[in-house]
Every structure is written in C-alpha cells, then in structure tokens.
Amino acid sequence: MFESLSVPGLGSVVAGTALLGFLCGTLGTFAVLRKQSLMGDAISHACLPGLILAFLFFNSKESWVLMLGAAISGTLAAMVILGISRFSRVKEDSSLAITLSVFFGFGLMLLTWVQRRPDAAQAGLARFLFGQAATLLDRDVWLLAAIAIPCLVIVFLFWKQFQIVCFDRSFAQSLGIPVFFIEVLLSLLLVMVIVAGLETVGVVLMSALLVAPAVAARQWTNKLEIMTILAGVFGAFSGIAGAFLSNIGKTSIPTGPVIVLFITLIVLLSILFAPARGIVWLRFKHWRDSKVLHLDSVLSNLLNLAKEHSGKQNGHSMAMLKGISSNPSGVPRSVHKLLELGLVSEVDKGLYTPTTKGEEYLSEKTSLMGAPLK
Amino acid sequence: MTGPNDKKLEFALEINDLTVSYKDKPVLWDIDLEIPQGALVGIVGPNGAGKTTLIKSILGLLNPVAGSAKILGLEIDQGIKKIAYVPQRGSVDWDFPATVFDVVQMGTYGKLGWLKRPGSKEKKLTKEALEKVGMLELANRQISQLSGGQQQRVFLARALVQHAEIYLMDEPFQGVDSTTEQSIVELLRELRNKGATALVVHHDLQTVKDYFDWVVLLNVRKIAAGPVSEVFTEANLKLAFGSRVSLGE
Numbered sequence: 137m138f139e140s141l142s143v144p145g146l147g148s149v150v151a152g153t154a155l156l157g158f159l160c161g162t163l164g165t166f167a168v169l170r171k172q173s174l175m176g177d178a179i180s181h182a183c184l185p186g187l188i189l190a191f192l193f194f195n196s197k198e199s200w201v202l203m204l205g206a207a208i209s210g211t212l213a214a215m216v217i218l219g220i221s222r223f224s225r226v227k228e229d230s231s232l233a234i235t236l237s238v239f240f241g242f243g244l245m246l247l248t249w250v251q252r253r254p255d256a257a258q259a260g261l262a263r264f265l266f267g268q269a270a271t272l273l274d275r276d277v278w279l280l281a282a283i284a285i286p287c288l289v290i291v292f293l294f295w296k297q298f299q300i301v302c303f304d305r306s307f308a309q310s311l312g313i314p315v316f317f318i319e320v321l322l323s324l325l326l327v328m329v330i331v332a333g334l335e336t337v338g339v340v341l342m343s344a345l346l347v348a349p350a351v352a353a354r355q356w357t358n359k360l361e362i363m364t365i366l367a368g369v370f371g372a373f374s375g376i377a378g379a380f381l382s383n384i385g386k387t388s389i390p391t392g393p394v395i396v397l398f399i400t401l402i403v404l405l406s407i408l409f410a411p412a413r414g415i416v417w418l419r420f421k422h423w424r425d426s427k428v429l430h431l432d433s434v435l436s437n438l439l440n441l442a443k444e445h446s447g448k449q450n451g452h453s454m455a456m457l458k459g460i461s462s463n464p465s466g467v468p469r470s471v472h473k474l475l476e477l478g479l480v481s482e483v484d485k486g487l488y489t490p491t492t493k494g495e496e497y498l499s500e501k502t503s504l505m506g507a508p509l510k
Numbered sequence: 511m512t513g514p515n516d517k518k519l520e521f522a523l524e525i526n527d528l529t530v531s532y533k534d535k536p537v538l539w540d541i542d543l544e545i546p547q548g549a550l551v552g553i554v555g556p557n558g559a560g561k562t563t564l565i566k567s568i569l570g571l572l573n574p575v576a577g578s579a580k581i582l583g584l585e586i587d588q589g590i591k592k593i594a595y596v597p598q599r600g601s602v603d604w605d606f607p608a609t610v611f612d613v614v615q616m617g618t619y620g621k622l623g624w625l626k627r628p629g630s631k632e633k634k635l636t637k638e639a640l641e642k643v644g645m646l647e648l649a650n651r652q653i654s655q656l657s658g659g660q661q662q663r664v665f666l667a668r669a670l671v672q673h674a675e676i677y678l679m680d681e682p683f684q685g686v687d688s689t690t691e692q693s694i695v696e697l698l699r700e701l702r703n704k705g706a707t708a709l710v711v712h713h714d715l716q717t718v719k720d721y722f723d724w725v726v727l728l729n730v731r732k733i734a735a736g737p738v739s740e741v742f743t744e745a746n747l748k749l750a751f752g753s754r755v756s757l758g759e
Contacts, residue, residue, distance in 0.1 A: 169606065293625055300616050304602045307668070310569045310595035310678075311620030312587075358652040360607045 150379045152277035153269050153391070156333050157375025159284045161349035161367035162291060163329050165360075166322055168350040169302040174229070175214065175323075177343035178236040180330045182213030184243025184339050187264055188250055197260070199276050199335065207331045213239050214323055240339070266390035267338030269379045276335065283332040287325050291364075298322065299360055336375070338392040345371060348399040355410035374399040427470075430463060434470040435479055435498055437461065439490045451487025520583040522547040522676050522707035523568060528577030530563050537563045539731045541577070545709065545724070547675075550702045552712040552721060552738075555728035556751050561711045562598070564728065565678045568709075569595055582675065591620065594674035596665050598681050604654050604661060611649040613664050614639055617671030639667040642697065659690035666694060677701060677708040684713075695721055718742055 167176050183206035190205020191197060213235050220231035247261060263271060291298065300308040301318045309315045326346075333342055353366035378395035408416045437460055441452045454471060458464035471488060474480035479494035490498070525543040529536060538560040545551055553561045566572045568579045570586040581589025594617070617639070618632040628636075640646040643663040648656070656664065662682055669677055677698075683691050698708050698721070709726075712718060718725055718738060725742050727733035733750040734741045 171603075296616075296619055296622070296627065299608075299612075300619055303606050303608065303613070303616070304597065306566070306569075306571055306597050306601065307595055307616070308619075309571055310590060310593065311617075311672075312590050313619065354607065358607050358609070358654075360612075363607050 146379075146383060148274055148277045149269055149272045149383070150376055152272055152280045153336055153375035153379040153395075154372040155284045155375075156280055156336055157345065157349075157371035157373065157395075158368040159287055159329050159371070160333060160345040160375075161353070161369070161371025162288065162364050163322075163325055164346035164348075164371070165350040165353065165364045165367045166298055166302055167326055168347055168354070169360075170322070172326075173343070173347045174232050175217065176326060176330065176346040178217060178232045178239075179210045179214055179327055180334070180339050180342035181236045181243075182239035183207070183210040183331060183334055184264065185209050185239055185246055186212075186243075187334065187339075188243060188246040188261065191261060192246075192250065199273075199279055202264075203279075203331045203334070206334055207327055209239065209243075210327045210330060211324075214327065243339075263338070263390075264334055265338050265340055267334075267336050267341070267378075267392035267395075268382070269336045269391035270383050272335065280332055283328055287328055290321070290325065294318065294321070336378075336391055337395055338390065341392040341396045344396045344399060345374065348396075348403050349374070352399070352403045352406040355406040355413045358412075370399065370402050374402065430461075430466050431470045431473055432498070432501060434461065434467060435474055435490060435494055438480060438488060439495060439498060442489050451483035451489045453486050453488075457488075520547070521545060521580075522549070522582060523709070524580040524583070525564075525568070526578050526580075528564075528567060528579065529575045530560070530567055530572055531575050536575075536730060538567065538574075541728075541732050543726065543732060543735055545707060545726075547582075547707050548702060548705050549707055549724040550698055550722045551707070551709045551724040551726060552718050553709055553726045553728060554712055554715065554718060554750070555733075559729045559750070561728055562680055565595075565680055565709065565711065568678060569593065592675045594669035594672040594677050596669045596677065596679040596682055599658065599661050599665060599684060604656070606653065608653055609649065610640070610645055610651050610653060610656070610664055611636060613653055614645075614667045614671055617668040620672060635671050635673075636667075639670040642670055643667045644693065659686040662686050662690065662694070666697065670697075675706055677706060677710075679708065679710045681711050681713065715747070 164176070167173060186205040186207070186209025187202045188205075189209070190202050193205075194201050196202075217228070217231050217235045220226050220235070221228040224231075226234075247265075250261060260271065297308075297313055297318045300311070300313060301315055301322075305315050305319075308318075329346070330342055333345065337345055349367040349370035350363070352370050353363045356366060357363050374395045377398040378391045381394045382389045382391040406414065408414050411417050434457060437457055438452060441456065442450055445452075454468060457471070458467045461467050471480065474494070475482065475488075479491060479497055480488050481491050483489050521544045523543065523545040525541055528538055528541040528543075530538040537558075541564065553564065555561055563572065567574055568581070568586070570579075570590060579586055582592055583589075584592070615628050615632060615636045618628055618635055622628065622632065637646060637649070640649055643666050645660065645663050645667060648660065653661070653664065662684075666679075666682065669679075682694055686694070698710070701708055702723075710722070712721070719742060722738055724736065725738050726735040727741065727746050727750040729750045734746045
C-alpha cells in the first residue's frame with residue numbers, strides 16, 4: 137500500500153476523491169432529509185447520454201466538455217421527473233423509474249454504438265459507468281475542487297434556508313422564504329455534485345455515495361450540523377478508501393464499487409451500533425431495562441409480603457418469590473443483586489426481607505411514575 | 511371590537527371570489543369573506559370542506575383558479591409577513607434531526623436577513639415563546655421524543671416567536687389532551703386581547719361557542735360567517751354538515 141504512495145499523482149487523486157466524498161455526504165444529507173434519495177440515482181444514470189453526446193458533438197474527451205453534457209441531460213431528467221409528477225397523475229416513484237430507465241437505456245445504446253466505431257478516440261468512455269479514480273489527472277482534481285468549494289460555500293451561506301425548507305416547506309413559504317428558489321438551488325447543487333463525481337464513482341453507483349453517508353450519519357446524532365459534517369467525513373473516508381484500493385497493484389478495480397462497499401460497511405456498523413438508534417444498542421438497553429424492572433418487581437413483592445405478614449422482620453423464601461414472579465428463573469439472580477446493593481437483607485437462612493434503604497428506593501421509584509404501585 | 515361603522519380600520523383578512531380546485535374538482539367555490547381585526551375565528555365544516563385549503567390560499571401556498579386575498583389591506587406577498595402559520599402537526603417528519611429549540615427558532619428566520627444567522631435576540635425570543643407554551647425545560651429535547659401535545663406546543667411556540675398580527679392555525683387541537691387544549695385556548699385569548707386575529711380550523715362543534723367570537727361555516731361554499739351568536743345556528747349547521755348534525759341542546 138505504501139509503495140503505491142509513490143505513484144505520481146496519487147496524492148492529488150486521494151485529495152480529489154476525499155473532497156468529492158465530503159461534498160457528496162454533505163449534499164446527500166439534504167437529499168435524504170427531503171426524501172429525495174432516488175432523485176440522485178435517477179439524475180446520475182441520466183447523465184450518461186449527455187456525456188456521450190457531448191463527446192460525439194465536440195469530439196473531445198476533455199473532462200469539462202463531458203461534464204457539461206452530463207449536467208445538461210441530468211438536469212433535463214430532473215425536470216422531466218418533476219414535470220411528470222406535477223402535470224400527470226403518475227406518481228413520483230413511477231416517474232423516477234421511467235425517466236431513469238429511458239435516459240440510462242439511451243445512454244447505454246449510445247455507448248455501445250460509440251465503442252464499435254473503428255477509431256480509438258472513444259477508448260475509456262466506459263469508465264464513466266463504474267468510475268476509475270486512477271485515471272484522474274491533476275487538472276481533473278482542480279476541476280473537482282473548483283466545483284466542490286463553491287458548493288460547500290453555498291451550503292454554509294444558505295444553511296438556515298436549507299434547514300427550514302427540508303423540515304417544513306409550507307411553513308418556510310409562510311415566512312416569505314423563496315422556497316421554490318431554494319429547492320431549485322438544492323437540485324442544481326445535487327446535479328453539480330453528481331457530475332463532479334461521474335469520472336471517479338461512475339453513473340451506476342453514484343447515488344450510494346450521496347445517500348449512504350447521510351443515512352449512517354443520522355444514526356449517530358440528532359443535530360443537523362453534526363449530521364452534515366459527519367456525512368461529509370464518512371463520504372471522504374470512503375472516497376479515500378476507494379482511491380487507494382483501486383490503485384493497488386494497478387489492478388484497475390473500478391473505484392465506484394470499492395467506495396460503495398466501504399460506505400456500506402460504515403452504514404452497517406452505524407445501523408447496528410450507534411447509541412440511541414442502533415439495533416444492538418436498543419437491544420442492550422431493552423435487556424438492561426428489563427433486568428432493572430425485574431429487580432424492582434422482586435423487591436416490591438418482598439415488601440408486600442413483609443407488610444402482609446406481620447412486619448418487616450418476617451423474611452420470605454426464594455421459592456415463595458418464584459411463585460409470584462412473572463419470570464421465576466430470574467429470581468435468584470435478582471435477589472443476589474439486591475443483597476449486593478444492600479436493598480435486601482437475609483434475616484434467616486434462605487429468608488429475605490427489604491432493608492429500610494430498599495423501601496426508600498422503591499418509594500422513590502414509584503413516586504417518579506406518578507402513581508404509587510399497589 | 512371592530513364595528514361595521516369603524517370604516518378606517520382595515521379588515522384583518524379580505525377574501526374575494528376565491529375559487530380553488532384540485533384537478534377538475536372544486537375544493538373552494540366563490541368564497542367571499544371579511545374577517546375583522548381582533549377576532550378569534552373558528553373555521554368549521556365537514557371533512558373535505560376546504561378548511562385547510564382556505565388557510566393555504568390565504569398564505570399563497572396554492573394557486574387559486576380565481577379570486578384574491580388581502581391581508582390587512584396588503585397583497586399576499588407583502589401581507590404574509592404579518593401572519594404566523596401553524597400547520598397540521600402531521601405535515602412534517604418528526605424524525606428530522608432537530609431539537610425543540612431549533613424548531614421554534616425557525617420562526618425567527620422570516621425577519622432575519624438572507625445570510626444572517628440567529629443571534630442573541632432571536633435566542634431570547636425563542637426562549638420566551640418556549641416559556642409561554644411551557645416547553646422551556648424540554649428545549650434541548652430531540653423532536654422525535656415528543657408526545658402529540660408537546661409537538662403541538664412546539665408548533666405554537668414557533669408561531670408565537672413571530673409576534674404576528676394574524677395567526678392561522680390548522681387543527682391545533684388535533685390529538686392533544688384537554689390540559690393542552692385549555693392552555694392553547696388561553697394563549698389564543700391572550701393574543702386576541704392584545705389585538706391579534708386568529709383563524710383556527712376546528713372540529714369539535716360543542717366547544718365552538720366557548721372558544722370563538724366568530725365562526726366561518728364552510729362546505730366548499732361559504733355557508734355562513736359572522737359572530738358566533740348570530741351564525742352558529744342549528745339551521746346553518748344543517749346546511750354545512752347535512753341533516754345528521756345537531757348541537758345536542
């Protein structure tokens with residue numbers, strides 16, 4: 137891996153993909169919050185025909201020429217999608233699916249046709265399908281930066297408008313915020329980011345880099361600021377990983393799939409282990425709560441028994457407690473824990489009764505619940 | 511309160527010939543309405559009567575087929591700054607990454623400059639509004655952890671922060687317990703006593719007389735509008751809801 141560091145240009149390739157990943161995560165956050173994850177997917181697929189047409193018209197493989205073509209067809213697709221769902225009774229998910237397949241199908245047709253041409257000029261266009269970071273040139277990286285930095289500045293400047301439009305667009309409009317303009321701006325930024333990432337990630341998997349970092353970041357925080365930055369960081373990490381791995385030993389593994397695998401791993405870990413929202417965390421909390429509840433119920437049973445039978449000194453056996461517990465097998469454990477905590481004492485061999493401390497603990501607990509437990 | 515001879519005072523809201531349709535089906539038909547300033551107005555009508563549509567049209571959120579609305583004598587795009595809007599609680603995703611404070615602070619964005627961020631003044635306004643609805647202690651709570659009544663209080667605080675002259679509220683009593691309902695009514699009265707006007711979409715016919723000074727009965731067309739004592743009659747209710755409704759008196 138360290139050998140590959142010496143390959144000329146890898147430093148800038150890594151910087152470029154990191155920047156791209158950061159940008160994708162940041163803007164993907166807004167797409168995800170606006171429930172527009174699939175919009176990114178449709179736009180990126182729809183970039184393919186524009187890219188190839190641009191190549192055919194200008195007979196050039198300059199990045200900015202291809203990007204321009206991609207941006208035009210991507211924007212066109214976005215407008216078609218919005219138009220269909222606005223002016224017809226076709227629902228948005230259907231219009232997304234139709235537009236994506238038509239544009240992408242047309243793009244693939246063009247690509248196949250172009251590749252059959254006898255001259256060698258078209259060589260390498262196929263890398264836009266799955267991305268190839270290794271082919272990034274220094275000036276491509278500069279172009280990436282030239283797109284990324286203004287986009288990030290816009291996000292910073294229009295932060296409050298983006299936040300409020302994503303949360304409650306009707307309310308935003310009632311405040312006099314130009315919601316339509318903000319939405320168009322967000323969509324344009326999305327197109328820009330997608331176009332910037334085409335060469336590195338490819339049209340097919342681009343949307344993963346938009347959606348996945350935001351999904352992962354949401355697991356770890358309840359603050360929009362932190363979610364946005366964290367999504368950027370996750371995106372940047374996956375970008376770097378993709379650039380490295382697809383460069384190792386010059387195997388030319390496409391970058392897109394590597395990035396997607398990496399970010400998916402982050403998503404998986406986040407869904408499982410993030411505090412407060414992760415599945416494992418929630419299970420653990422449930423388990424811990426049920427232990428505490430069991431402890432409380434055993435203590436309360438002991439107290440009730442002691443009260444019913446002539447005062448506190450009177451102890452009761454494990455068997456008795458098991459008889460009235462909803463989970464008898466947990467009773468010995470809970471009793472030992474209660475002894476350990478000093479909430480219960482053993483008055484005679486195998487006979488237990490709550491201590492004063494135990495009584496206080498229980499009355500405090502029940503007062504928190506609002507009504508005393510019977 | 512505003513009398514008909516008080517010519518100088520503008521109406522809070524003035525709606526002329528308003529018709530709104532969804533596809534080819536009219537939702538509101540030729541509505542004329544003049545709401546005096548300082549009134550607590552209940553908007554009442556059956557499901558699909560166009561209550562929410564009326565509110566959204568006043569806010570300019572919908573494009574009417576015909577007609578216009580004026581806010582304190584101003585066109586919508588200028589008058590809108592005088593309005594605070596409380597949308598239906600279910601209209602947003604409460605799993606959005608934000609705290610109670612964040613959401614209420616959004617109410618201050620309308621008066622902030624384009625690139626300005628909320629500062630100490632906005633934070634103070636936000637805290638005051640939270641205090642008024644009894645949510646200051648929960649200011650840092652994630653909004654997904656709120657109960658229905660608390661969500662409604664947050665939306666109310668977000669409107670209070672605007673210190674508006676007109677409040678448009680879409681079903682603020684939906685799914686809240688009676689304690690919250692009473693405290694919302696108290697707040698509405700307080701606003702009215704300070705001279706503000708409030709239009710409230712309301713469903714419980716039994717409480718209309720207690721809560722409101724004015725009522726608008728709606729069922730696609732305007733059935734009646736005016737002071738509760740004059741307009742809220744069995745006959746008008748039958749016109750709005752059909753024959754099965756009664757006041758139960």
